[in-house]
Amino acid sequence: MKPFAYARPADVAEAVRDVAAEPTAVFLAGGTNLVDHLKLGVARPDLVVDVRTLTSREVTDLPDGGLRLGAASTNSEVAADRRVLERYPVLAQALLAGATGQLRNTATTGGNPLQRTRCVYFGDVTTPCNKREPGSGCSAVGGYTRYHAVLGTTAALPDPTAAETCIATHPSDMAVALAALDAQVQVLGPTGERTIPFTELHRLPGDDPSKDTTLDHGELITAIDLPPLLAGTRSAYRKVRDRASYAFALVSVAAVVSGTDVRIALGGVAHKPWRATRAEELLRGAELTGHAVRTAMDAELAAAQPQPGEGGGNGFKIPLVNRTVVATLRELTPEASA
């Protein structure tokens, strides 16, 4: 592991200043992803700034009826919070579908959405990867693509030597639920505070796959707010994986049915949690029959690009995620199931 300096500042403002002043500096919260990346050489900071004890660990009621998750609240504690379980089951289910008991006891609200992709080439410093080493190329194209993207990619068969090529997926389950809930991210940066809609926190690879999010260097998540929900809102998370526990999603679905609105976010299919806005528009006010949902998802997935690769590639994800959305909405609206 490359040597680094460690700092635990007195408060978040000082932490933000420390990171902003050092180009390679990183924030440390639970560390379940960062410490692994320090060992692998994927992360090579000169300065690690520890914020685990600087932000709130509490889940608090907001005046508007929502909930504020302090950035240092752990994934376990949020998943066991009665208010989350009763009002935002999609979030509790997503958290409980991720990682293991030990990791959930350590991982935090602020850190979980900022975890990096589990693309095997990103984690292997002996292989080219535009996300880890900008401009080096993409080893995943034509390689092991089972966990890779089918939406938001640039071309049917991207050029593996191009600097913008990246077919990685975002691995967080929590983030998929937060996208469906229209959560808001409270951020403190060198120039002050701002609020980012959760759906705008993550980005597509665009021309810089090394950037996962829209946060600037030095910006710190201090809390994530869950908006109040209409009475009668129902929500659920469904995850499909290669084994029953402790595995990343092949595909996952977070769905929220609220009044005449249905909100759908997809995991395991894109560089970011994917809000199925096209399907949502088609389903607004409609009866959520299996046929209607399937048709809406066909429209959502019309531009999906399966990636060839070892073991048959990842084209299986397109029908799989469609069926998983149908199943999730059937669970939430059994009265409309025909």
Add this chain to the structure above:
Amino acid sequence: MDAEVTLTVDGTRHQLPVDTRTTLLDLMRERLGVTSPKKGCDHGQCGACTVLLDGQRQLPCLALAVAHDGAEITTADGLAPAGELHPVQQAFLDNDAFQCGYCTPGQICSAVGVIDEVSRGWPSHATADLTGEVELSHDEVAERMSGNLCRCAAYVNIVPAVQQAGGAR
């Protein structure tokens, strides 16, 4: 780069300088002579190093020692007074819940954490009614212990051991 840390491991207080890169696992095993937590994968995937860190089961292989100044750690070796067995340890013996034993200290600490989490009403992915009572069924134990791998595949006896220690019928 070094930093001074103070830690309490199994009731013994230690104060020493550590390289900032040192994990809690390496600090315990290499510097403090505490070898009960085992190093398996060293990447948070196998659970062999599981300890109770500030009261909750966590993985010292993914924790920088410098970030846990003042921490209280209990390993499988420190669960019961010398010469006595913790109920989870007794249950592992009663159920023959191991073969080679390498993963066992981590399994036992994880099981202690599981039983505590269930007593607090924490649901899991295997819990049908998230706001209802949690019982230590086979599926609940298997899901909650999924972060502890056993290459000997002693799972068939680990599950009943955890159920026995947790007071399940």
